[in-house]
Amino acid sequence: MKFRKICAVLLGAVMVMSMAACGGNSSETSTDADAAGSGDAKRVCFVARASADTFAAWMTEEMKKAAEGYDDIELTCVSGEGDDNTENGLLEDCITKQYDLVIVQSNNNAAQAPYVKNLVDAGIPVITTNPTTHQSDLDGSDDDSVMEGTGTVDADPVAQAQVSAERAVEEIPENANVVVLRGPSGNYHAEKRREAWDTYFFDKRDDVNILYEDYANWNSDEAMTLMESWVQAGKHIDAIISMNDNMAAGAIEAIRGDSDYIKDGKASFLAYGVDGTAQGCLLIKEGLLTSTALQSASELAEKNMEYAEKVLNGEMEITEVNDYVDAPEINADNVEEYIQIYVDNGEISDDGTLAAE
Template sequence: MKAKKIGAILLASVMAVSMVPAMSVSAADAKRVCFVARASSDTFAAWLTTEMKKQAEKYDDIELTCVSGEGDDNKENGLLEDCITKQYDLVIVQSNNNGAQAPYVQQLVDAGIPVITTNPTTHQNDLDGGDDTSVMAGTGTVDADPIEQAKVSATRAVDEVPENANVVVLKGPSGNYHADKRREAWDENFFSKRTDVNILYEDFANWNSDEALTLMESWVQAGTHIDAIISMNDNMAAGAIEAIRENKDYFNEDGTANFLAYGVDGTAQGCLLIKEGLLTSTALQSAADLAEKNLEYAEKVVNGEMEVTDVNDYVDAPEINADNVDDYIQIYIDNGELTEDDVKAAEE
């Protein structure tokens, strides 16, 4: 199973870097920053961790430590409490579940530790359950707009998805801002316009390719052909695609796919699937851009050049499809995340 092998190689290479205890070489008086990632098994979180470490190497006055909550709210919350105990100068938080982590983000704020929340933003209503969707008081954010990310594929799907299609929807973790907002964007920009489309199945796969594969296997066994996979990230789309890779009912006689698949993130794995003709489109959420902005602002905050509450920045969400995927694959080759052999494997 070619894609599974490619995906495993990519994830393994990212995790190998992300799991290493990370401290950049720095001066003795460097400011101590901790990045709390949601899960090392999540390809995007692992990519973001890797990029954070790369960016930290550019700053002699920053000592970066990276830890992971492994997709467990209790573990991530414990890590946030530990950041208070260890008295970090600044903490960058990638929440697994916004509502679950918000009280612990508040503890950091109360302890006088600056907090930047990223991918996703923690909002005020995550803390108090109210209607205020502004960035949580006392914190800053570097993020991407999940509505715009999902809109990229949802808009084109209006014209691409066949009439009376049967589709499946793979959702990220419940309570995660990006997961929830991407799903809302599909309602607004696709399902409201294509009322003929039937959602055959919909479930949480929690950003995880293995969970998506298991769901897709059970859905396919029910016997109704699935015309489109609508996934809130590339990783889940990859798992669902893997479940039907050897199923002749999902491929034409010439080997081309007779299904559509949409993701978000624009990961290296997602780009290879587009190159293979198995993923229709995705929107780039650049971990490199997020990391660059996070470390740039972190340095300014810890050195007193700006207040953390003034940190409010968002990266773009350009579409990646068959027409432009080679450009993005070349970027991944240039930064070492893909090799020419990876691309050849996807083309074979």
């Protein structure tokens, strides 16, 4: 299946449980190199949440590209593979290997928070990104400020979901049956996007019936499995509300061959995502995804590397790092503009397919 082939390629996009360097200036190849680094370059580790997560894989590739612009930084990329114990082990490993700075993309904010604190206590500067780690994640309080001693580069998950939720108020038919695909439990972006859908859609459309709702953990295969089960139950699904593009893509793939949902290339359902990935944009062009909000992995990566260098060079304190990217809406009216961006950066081929195919 074409979709599964795409996913298989993406699975290799992030280094799995490896401390091999991914920046263009690194020569880390052994335990001794991990401990000592090479030359005067500062050693930075990016801990991604999962290689099966399309956005995390995209961000890892963008981190690699961004790192090429810094001769004074060696970047290593590792993946927690969507497992809290694995990611926590990698964070502990960053202390053992004495990295100069660590950039953390948590799978579960509360689960990773104590390990982020361990890094801070060890004197290692930490930037949390996509999502931010908050003080409340560490101590269970109501304090939503950035965790003490850390910096952040992120996007606003409420704004990301709001752009599609507000248009869905007008688009989703009366008394519609909808399904909701959620990201990992405990993940800040996953929870806040879901809350935004309550605020900006469900609270305004009490006629809409949530037929099914479940966690697909940002994963397309999990979303596909859920959707296959929900469709078999017999009730027509009028809209797919997904907390990211990857899960929306999996759900759409589950009904791609079902004439009750797609006939003569025309969809009889609506679908909403977040991230504005290359895959999401192609689905919008195809008429199968209604809208999404861009979360630019490129911009996040560039900002992370920019602030990492400034911190390492003493130009700013880690706690002064606090920056957020915008969340513009992508829909059928403007999708070609974003597709061209992906063609220009090589993620979409000139023939209009994902470059990973």
